Each structure stands twice: as structure tokens, then as C-alpha cells.
Amino acid sequence: MSGARAAQRAASIAAALLASLLLLFLLAPLAGLVAAGGAGGASQLFTDAELRGSLALTALTATAATALGILGGTPLAWLLERRRFPGRSLVMALVDLPLVVPHPVAGIALLLVLGRGSAAGGALLALGLRVVGTPLGIVAAMCFVSAPLYVSAAREAFGRVDPRFEAVARTLGDTPWRAFRRVTLPLALRGLIAAAIVMWARAVSEFGAIVILAYNPKVASVLSYDRFTSFGLSEALPVAAILALLALVPLVALRALRPERGAEA
Amino acid sequence: MIAASGLGARVGAFALADVTFTVPRGGYGVVIGPAGSGKTTLLETIAGIVPQTAGTLTLDGRAAAGLAPEQRGLGIVYQRGLLFPHLTVEGNVMYGAADASFARMVADRLGALALFGRRVRGLSGGERALAALARALAPRPSILLLDEPFGALDPRRRARVRREVRALHRELGITVLQVTHDFTEAGLLGDVAILLDGGRVLQSGEPGAVFRAPASPYIAEFLGAENVLAGEVRVLGDAAPDVMPGEPSTTAGGHRAIEFRTGALTIHTVGDAQAGDGHAVIRAEEVLLSTSEGTSSARNRFEGTIAEIATLGALTRVVVDVRGTPLVAALTTRSARELALAEGQRVWASFKAMAVHLC
Amino acid sequence: MRPRRPPAAPPFAVLVLSLLAAAPAAAPAAAQGGPLVVFDAGSLARPLRAALDSFARRDPVTIAQESAGSLETARKLTELHRIPDIIALADREVFDRLLMPDYVASYVEFARNRMVIAYTDRSRGAATIDSANWSTVLLAPGTETGRADPSTDPNGYRTLLVLQLAERHYARPGLAARLLAAMPARNVRPNEATLIGLLQAGEFDYIWSYESLAQAAHVRYLTLPPAIDLSDPALADRYAEAAVTVRGAGGTDSVTFRGAPIVYAIAIPVGAPHRAAAERFLAWLTSPEGVRVLRAARLDALEHPVTVSARPTR
16 A cells, blocks of 8 residues: 555656756756846847847747738648548648758748749749848748648647537527637637747747748847857857847747636537 | 438448438427437437438428528537537527527526526536527527437426426427437427437337337337337137127227237237237336236236335336246335335236237 | 665666766767867868768778858857867968967968859859859849858858959959949858859859859859959969958957958867877878879869968967
């Protein structure tokens, strides 16, 4: 009897130990980063226009990329979760594919369809929209590498909502779109917000694919690389530290949003 | 009105097949079947939530095949209510209601009005059931589909809510199709009983008729008939002691005197069954017990010993061993006590020939 | 004294032991012939690989080679304190500026290179471009030319120097500015490898590159007059007439680079873990056989390498 209890205690201790180790592993480098460069970064915000511009550009492009991801990814996630159609598993696997592609390769791949030699790229150029070397290219690169994360998590969020809720709403007179808007969406909202956060964070941290498409203007990740290579660690740390500190704000704010927990049948 | 003809549907590996029945406009249909028989799938197919793969379905004269769920004018109440968790009870009940005052009236009669300000999360099972019923009725549907809606209610409230539902059903002329696994409830409520098993309709018709004349021994047992005896049917000709000399042995309806042999027993009945192997069904409620032989009009009278007595509240179930064949009788507990029945006691079990159903 | 055991000993011990066991795996055994760690500039990757493989056939060593931009490579020593056995850069200036005397006591100038314009069959004007009309082709509207970032890659500021030398050489005032305007910020990439990739993908018609890189990538390239392409040590004074100022540290300082022949330099840094093996390699590399191997790998190796010892040059 005490043997079983002791085994349980040992298991709890082991679990707590492993959890703390991982947490430490994740937080310690960041804490070190902020300690080393936080003050410098904060003061540079006032003096360094290039840094301010870079941070603003990063926030803007990441948000734009996330908005695009939500716009197209939400219906895609809903379809993949709710509808069975031939080739569904294949589509799900394909949506995950951008995640495994090395980032510079992703950048080259995007070039092939959005570059000036491609059909889409040529058409955009004719409209006066240049992709390579512009914020548009940055948004494209960010979206490509991070949208799969949104779709995946959004699918899970929809999966947690009992499809019978939608069915009941339909019998009460709702068209499919109304039922989605009034019932499924509010119940899945928490999961969708979490998915958007993950996508946004991934977009902000992207480097390899962005460098191919648009090195200039420089987003924060490119700027910190540039400063590291040109001037060294002391120059790069403040950029990285202030990026981490500023990114904390939207991350915390969004996590603090607590829409109604859904799907209790 | 709900009219299904050869209706078929499929959900995953489960299939409904060849479902045929009719619930008249303003009628109350009851679907009875064991777990996994497809009762919920049937309701969902009628609602249009599950697409039909075969046959025809007509709702109030309109072909359902081309209609989306929101166009069918029906309401559905799932077993656990399935209230929208992000809305209050009021939000749920008013969800599809066009006429707010009507909705409130319905909610009030069902006892859900008092719950209006509450969040779904804190409701008890019974309260959820009331709110779900009110929500389904608030849009004033012409057809109502109920999936075991009264299960979570305590007996007193259950009786009251059943009454209200029946009253609303009559006042508003709604066609109701209710799923239940409680046979007595089916008998109390329904105009039409539909027996469902393995996705197929075994039998449908007026509840009393179905109960008294199950189409097969399986259905009989299914419906809770306690005495289903296998044996042999012998049709008696003019030489039967039942028939007066000189009179025809066949009644006007084609019914003849029949002898049914099972084990050591010979049971007398009247019917149109053919000679050969078959089953005799006698409902326990039809079996009378007596502590003395006596005389009565009951054609079948057997002496036996009480093997088992089980009392459940006001009802007592007595198993009598008649020469190796068990016969189950259902009495009121009061009667059982008045007769001072005890295990091992010698009793006479009797039932009329008319109480025997052959299938 | 009785040894004391921590309460949750078994899982904890396993954890610690596995961490310890993993650490040496990252730096395989420093036994005899243990791995030679080589940091080199991107444009030296292939020639040095060939040289290292050739050397390893006669003097067995395992090799760990890392290629990056010249400045980035130098930063590995100065900022990350990772000391290799061999460091080879595309620009001796980086040695002078960043590595001498603390990290490198002396270096050897062992090969030279030249600036070229690389292009493909699909490039606009590819059919007609030559060493006389190249500036006109590059300035044609709709033509995209790529260059490296001066802050991160010597290739970058060398391109700017070449533009100035060209203006002088062809006696066309304003040419450098116009050519630069035709290569705006969006055509800048951090290193040569990315530029080659974009050229091959058809996004750029022309890129400014090193001859060795263009040859290694098997792309067509245009050779320019020695007066402007930084290839000839004899023209060092001529080259020095061009100067480029690049943003410095902290956003306020600036650094001025003067034109100089492109000379690859190689060194064994202070505190190299396998100095003996590194010295054997360096000796071989600067021998006739080493020179032959490098030239076969399309690097313009110097007949007589020059050793430069630590002394301030600024």
C-alpha cells in the first residue's frame, strides 16, 4: 500500500522536475537576453530611428500576414474539420508541408511563383505591385511559413466544438453561415485566438525566407543579424532584447482574453 | 405529418435501411428501440442533419429531399439538451423565436421562464431539459423531434412536463416524434409506435396493438413481454371440445380454436395462426393468480408453485413454475400481500384464451 | 562519512548522466588527428574543401568546416569566442581591423580574386553585354542588378569601390551614382550565396560577384578591365584612389574603406586547439602542390604567398 503511494509521489516529483527543467530551459536564455540588452534596447528606441522603423515594420507585416492567414485559414480549417471529401487527408498533409521546408528553400519556392518571371509575379508587377524587396514580399514569406500553424490549431479549435450545436441552430432556422457566426465561431473563438497568437509569433521570428524575398527593408530579425555581423554581439543584443520585450505585450494581452469556454454538451 | 417510405441513411459505419412509417398530422409517434438501434440517426435524418441516401421522406406534404434543415419547420431536442454554452437560458430559448411573447409563454408552461437569466453551465440536468424543450418549441415548429427528453427529470417533474408537452402538442397541432426506450412511456403517449432495431423498422402501428400482437418473439421480448413460449400450434377442427356440435368451427373473422403445446403445457387460444412451430406471447399483466382452484371464464388455468417473488414499489412480479415452464405474473403489491403469496406456495395461474398472442 | 543520496535519485541521476554524456559528442575525441575546425568565407568554401580533402588523403585528419560571410566569420571569434584551427577570409582587411593582434598573430595572403558581373542566358541584354558596354546594359530600364550589403559582406563595399573606379576609368562623371541608383536597397542581399540563388532564380539579371564564386556556381560572367576590378596587386595605388564610407558601430561612427586588391588571407588563430595539424595543412597549402589544387578548384592562388605579421594598419 505504501509502495503504491511512494511510486505515485516519485512520479509527481519526476513530473514536476521535468516541467521545471523545460521552463528553465525556455526562460533562462530570454532572461539573459533581456538582462544583457534590455536597458540598451529601451534607450535606443528613442535614439535609433532605424530600430524604431524596423520594429514597426515587423509588427505591421506580421499582423498583415496573420490577418491573411485568418481570412483564408479559418474557412479552410472549418472545411477540413467538418467536411469529409476525397483527398482530405492529402490536403491536410500538404497544408503542413511548408513547416518542414528549410526556410531559405521556402523563400526560393516563393520566388518561383511570386518573382518577376512568374505568372502571378508578372501580373502583380503590371499592376504596380512589386513583391521582391518590398514589405509585400515580407508578408508573403511570413504568411507562407506561419499560416500552416494557424490552420492546424484552428482545425483543433473547431474539432472541440460539438457539430450538433450547429445542427440544432440549423433546425432553429439558421442558414449554415448564420449558424457558424452565432454558434460555432463564439464557441471556437478561444482556440482561434490562440492559433492566431502562434501564427503571429512565428511570423515575427521568421528570418531565412524573408532574407531571400526582401532583405531590405529590414525587419527586426534581419536587423539583429545585420548588426551582429557588422558590429558584434553588443550591437545585436539590444535589438533582440527590445523585440522580445515588445512582443510580450500583444502575447500577454491576447492570452488574457478569456472568451466563454465552449463545447460543453 | 411525417411519412417515411424506404428511408435510408448512413452515418459512418452505421446505416438506416428501408424505414417505413407514418405519423399523421398532429399525431404523436414514439420510436422504441435498444441502444445503438439508430433512433437518434432516424431523428437526425428527418431533421435533415444527416442526408438521406434512399427512399422518400415527406414532411407536411412537402418532399424533404430538397429541403435544408432550416427550411423544414421542425424542432429537435437532443438527449442531453445541447444548450448553447455561450448564451444564457433566455438567449437559448429565444434563439430561433420570431414571436417573443409566444416563446415566453411556452417557456413559462414548461417551467423554463424562471431560469431565463441563468448561465447554462450551472444548470442541473432537469433544468437543461426544460430549457431545451422551450428552445425547440419557441419558433412554433409544425414538427417536433424528441430524443429521450424526459430522462433527466425527476418522476414528479417528468409527469408534469409530459403533460405540458402533450397539451402543447394538442393545442398547437404539432406532429411529434419521440424516441424512448421506456415502453410504458410509449404506451402512455403515442398514437403510433415504431419499433427500431439495427437501423430497420421491425413493426409499426398503434401502441396497444403492437404490444398485444408483436410480429415476432424477438419483438415480444423486446417489448418486455415476459412470457414468450416456444412450442407447436395445432389447429382444432370440428371435433374440438370448444366447438358445439353442428356449429362451424371457424368464427366469422376466420379465427379458429387453437391448441398450443409447450413443454408439459397445453394452452388454448383462438386465432388464425397456421399449424406448425411458433411462439405464444402472454403479457405478465394478463396472468391472474389465485390461491384456490375455483372457476372463472379463463380458458387457461394451471397449477404451479411460486418460484420467485420480486417487489418493486407498487408492482410485484411473481414467477410460477408450472410443470417445468415458468409463467410470469404481474400484480399490484397490495394484491400480492392480500393473497399472502410466498415462495414455494401452491397457486393457480390463469389467463384468457384471448390474452394469448401467437407469432 | 556516509555518502548522501538526493531524494529522487534514479530519475535525476539518469538525467544528469545523459546530459554529461551528450556534451563530448558535440566535440568528438581530441585524440590523434582529431578534427580540424575550419572557418572560412563563403567564396572559399569549395576551393578549401577540395584542398582539405586532398590534404586529408596524405595526412589523415577529420575536418569540420563552417562557411559564412567574412565579417560574420570573424565575429565568431571576437563575439562568440569560438576559436577554430584555421580561419580563411575573403578580405585581409577584416584580419587587420578585427582580428589582429588579439586573435591572430599573423596571416598569409594566399590567393586573389576579382570582381566580375555574373549573369545567365536569360538576363536582359545577355546577348550583347561586353566589357565595354556593361554600364549601359546595367542602366537599361527594367534591368535588375543585385549587390551585397556593405555592412555584412566585403563584397558589398567592394562593389561600391568598383563603381568609383569605373567612373574614373571611363571618365564619365556621375556614373557611379547612376549605377548605384539602379541597385536600390531592395536589390541588396546579405551575402554572395543569396545573390547567386536569386540570379539563378531569374530575379536578378546581373549580380556583382567574385570570379571564384561565379565559376563555382557555373554561371556566365563578364571580366572587367584590371584597372577597376581589384585584381592586380601592381595597381594597388590606383585602387586606393577610391574610398567608400560605411556606417559604423552604434549608428554614429563611420568606417572608410579604400580600394585594395582582393586578397584572400588565411591564418591559425591564437589558441587554436590543433595547432600542429593546422600548421602542417598551411605549409602544404602554400606549397606548389597546394597551389595547384587551389587553382584546379578555380581559386587564383598566389605563386608566392605573403606572410603578414601583426602590426596596426589604420
